[in-house]
Amino acid sequence: MSTLKTALLCLFVAVCLQxxxxxxxxxxxxxxxxxxxxxKIDMTVVPDGRGLPPGxxxxxxxxxxxxxxxxxxxxxxxxxxxxxxxxxxxxxxxSGKPVKTPASYWPAATTLFDYIRRAMPIASPQxxxxxxxxxxxxxxxxxxxxxxxxxxxxAKSLPRVKMPNKDGFVSWWPKAP
Numbered sequence: 674m675s676t677l678k679t680a681l682l683c684l685f686v687a688v689c690l691q692x693x694x695x696x697x698x699x700x701x702x703x704x705x706x707x708x709x710x711x712x713k714i715d716m717t718v719v720p721d722g723r724g725l726p727p728g729x730x731x732x733x734x735x736x737x738x739x740x741x742x743x744x745x746x747x748x749x750x751x752x753x754x755x756x757x758x759x760x761x762x763x764x765x766x767x768s769g770k771p772v773k774t775p776a777s778y779w780p781a782a783t784t785l786f787d788y789i790r791r792a793m794p795i796a797s798p799q800x801x802x803x804x805x806x807x808x809x810x811x812x813x814x815x816x817x818x819x820x821x822x823x824x825x826x827x828a829k830s831l832p833r834v835k836m837p838n839k840d841g842f843v844s845w846w847p848k849a850p
Contacts, residue, residue, distance in 0.1 A: 720781035722832030729827035730808025732815040776817040780842040782834035
């Protein structure tokens with residue numbers, strides 16, 4: 674964020690916190706979430722696996738879910754078209770044409786799970802069950818050989834998956850207690 678934008682945001686917040694400007698109750702922007710609403714959106718998964726839900730999925734089950742829910746956008750075996758490719762690109766980041774895929778770029782397999790669960794399929798995000806998300810995650814990781822073709826992933830095994838670019842990042846996540 675630019676310095677000007679930051680200054681304007683700080684000014685806006687400072688002005689809106691003045692009871693004489695926004696009233697004693699604040700600017701009246703929205704309402705507090707209910708505990709049920711918070712539970713629905715409290716789904717963050719961090720690299721060490723904290724936040725992963727119960728469930729599991731196999732590569733073979735993932736291939737079936739992928740064919741039904743993902744292939745029309747990401748192509749056969751994640752090759753891409755019409756949307757981004759999901760496989761390949763390992764070693765391309767330092768080249769003139771970097772290919773950012775989960776295998777080439779993402780440092781944690783849990784990030785792939787988190788993204789699929791939150792945002793995919795694009796036409797119906799959050800419609801996959803936890804088992805389906807684990808399965809699709811396993812399938813995508815298997816295409817590039819990150820996990821074996823007979824793998825089953827779950828909340829314990831997924832954080833232990835070693836991604837090819839794991840050491841390409843500096844983690845700011847605190848270690849689990």
